[in-house]
Amino acid sequence: MKIAVLGDPDTAIGFKLAGVHEVYSFRSTSMDYERARNKLRELLQREDIGLVLITETLARAVGIPEVKFPIILQIPDKSGSRFGEAQIKEIVRKAIGVELKR
Secondary structure (H helix, E strand, O other): OEEEEEEOHHHHHHHHHOOOOEEEEOOOOHHHHHHHHHHHHHHHHOOOEEEEEEEHHHHHHHOOOOOOOOEEEEEOEOOEOOOOHHHHHHHHHHHHOOOOOO
16 A cells, blocks of 8 residues: 655655655645645545545645545644644544554
8 A cells, every 4th residue: 555645845845755655745826725636536546545644734725535545644744733732642543543652
């Protein structure tokens, strides 16, 4: 299974440098938000994608559909997280079944 990342240009370059092959970069424009929605729909249809990482800011702009697979996980971007630590722990627990502890 492959990992796909959707995010702003700064986040995208970080994941590209980390070796993720399916990385898509979008700016904060209405045209790019539409491109991101289309790309997300495309990724959800592919059987080889197991995990979609999307920045919280982009997810808020395009909307996240309720799907069981692939797993869609919202990640913070350079502006930080809009979720509190407790919510992030709960998201991880639901996604992978492991509770994070400090």
